[in-house]
Amino acid sequence: MSRLQVVSGKGGTGKTTVAAALALALATAGKRTLLVEVEGRQGIAQLFETEALPYEERKIAVAPGGGEVYALAIDPEQALLDYLQMFYKLGSAGRALKKLGAIDFATTIAPGLRDVLLTGKACEAVRRKDRGGRFVYDYVVMDAPPTGRITRFLNVNDEVAGLAKIGPIHNQAQAVMRVLKSAETAVHLVTLLEEMPVQETVDGIAELRAARLPVGRVVVNMVRPQVLDAEDLELVRTVPRAALARSLSSAGLGGARRGGNAERLVEPLLGQAEEYAERYTLEEEQRSELGELGLPLHELPLFAEGMDLAGLYELATELRKQGMS
């Protein structure tokens, strides 16, 4: 099992939720995981129903079996200052630089630099050991940028190579790439059973593979419950309307006669079934398209009432059951 688990996905597919559930799932049985956020949206804090996360590793949840989930929202500016402090012993000069806007400048000047700082921090957590020589975190889970940008984000080496040909940033990029391209890392993509997210997933995987980044698993999120199966749908297509009306009537929904309450339900109910059938076919198509990727596929149920802490733990259990952790 790779120790750095990167979770990406098209916007709106719930990648933050999946990343958090994965961090919980990996923390069971007494393990310790770090959940890392890189886009400054405080999605983790919202999900775990805590106040905004500062730039420090903080315990946010306890997993069944005594495991712990820590969380960290990486702020690129702060990461750069840390970094300068570590290599140059800048002291108060760092603050002066910040005041001048130099730090803001340096982190925005080149998207690659920003990304090196973010991925660098995550890689540092992966490799960090305590005094006894044991890893501080068993796993690091990163809530990464969306599919459209993930390859670029992780492929910092190429990004930075054109800009910083020498210097510590260059060296840092090299070190980060060694971790990211190794078996220590797995990049998972979250999708929905809809055309656009699936297309983006397929494209994203091709890009990751072309960049020789290790692709992990595909997680299909928010899968709707199956109310009617293929057999039911076939019956729906062939059943006489009058028989349906009588059946509705016998269920206590009014008269089956033409114009009766039960009879008047038949048309709209069949209309809804038709819509359902159309979606069902579409979803099956998307499922088989994902199947062709040749990657482990996981499905997580939709929580119609919205995601909350209880739902998160349920998803974590589901992920464990499906062998993702």
Next chain:
Amino acid sequence: MSPDPAQAHETPRARETSRTHDNPRAHESARRLAPARMLDIDPLLDDPETRIVVCCGSGGVGKTTTAAALGLRAAERGRKVVVLTIDPARRLAQSMGIDSLDNVPRRVKGTEGGGELHAMMLDMKRTFDEVVEAHADPERAAAILANPFYQSLSAGFAGTQEYMAMEKLGQLRARDEWDLIVVDTPPSRSALDFLDAPKRLGSFLDGRLIRLLTAPAKLGGRAGMKFLNVGMTMMTGTLGKLLGGQLLKDVQTFVAAMDTTFGGFRTRADATYKLLQAPGTAFLVVAAPERDALREAAYFVERLAAEKMPLAGLVLNRVHGSGAGHLSAERALAAAENLEESRIVDQEDGKEPCNSPDTYGGSDSPSSHPDPGATRADTPAPTGTDAPPDTDAPASADAPDPDPSVDQVTAGLLRLHAERMQLLFREQRTRDRFTALHPEVAVAEVAALPGDVHDLSGLRDIGNKLADNRRELPEPSA
């Protein structure tokens, strides 16, 4: 569901009317706190004063599709329209017959009516290049385009896409070739990035630090600058160490070249910003009836107001409805259970009429419509007239339908309906929350489609739904 004549447009020019107006059933069961105002799309699109429509909202709510559908509708109503999309899904580009969308507006074929539809996709790098080429002499332009810092900035700076979308909009508007420009906004992580990014890029490129960095080149030798230069050397030294000296030099030459060739990014950013505030621009916030999307929409509405930008209304995509809205989820589920239980009972000791508390009829007479051979095709569609007194009876025990699979199908249909009604109720609650916060915002609702749009007629269909969204309103549950 049939159109309710009482709800027809009374004042076609009015942008909104009360949604539940004149619908007694809606009054009875209205759950919404205040009736949302109706957004009337056609007057907005037809008004010759409307020159720019901006579709904004968070990612994944159908923004691009809405922009394309609005463009098509306006064109088919006689206007000359260009749609500027940012990152259309392949299918959507194909639906406009232009899978090779590029930075130049292309005429979309197959539109009806007297107008014209053109479509284009923003190529941010190309647009940036064009800006440089338009404002620099060829030699200088070539130097800028070859600069590694420029290449990184034009391709990847967070906000370049937003900035370039604004730049392109400014260019299109300046050409005055189109009656109406419909703009899609970039798929940012937050809808607000779209408003912030141009300023951020502008202030970044015009900022104090960049000025400092480029100062020596421009002011070199002036006595008063000596002190500053010492500080500069220290600064550039540190940054140079960090980034590698080459990068810093690239930045310096880049900014110097840019600065002398066109009069400051900030000026340009400000100009496009003013264009957005001008009369003739209309913002449409696009959302789906989901908690996060509507929360984002509410932020956006507040932000537009703070920036004095004209908001026309909210487009709510993917709204679900039901033709059987009077049958509640609870009753549908109870009926489904009835059917499944009676199947078990049937197997044990024959049929037993099962009456739910809501059974309508009282008579036990057998169904007078024993038409087992009837197929769906020859049963007329139910009319949407007012409910006639329901005097007919539930089917009795000896109805000629021994096939248990029919009950199974019926139970399935009822469960499906219950799920739909629950969804519908949740959507309504989410909408109500938005309406309570922003009762002033007019809303247009578009029914959910099972699949993606593949062609012009699909877009036209969405346009129709947008313009006539009243019929898509779910019937209130009784």
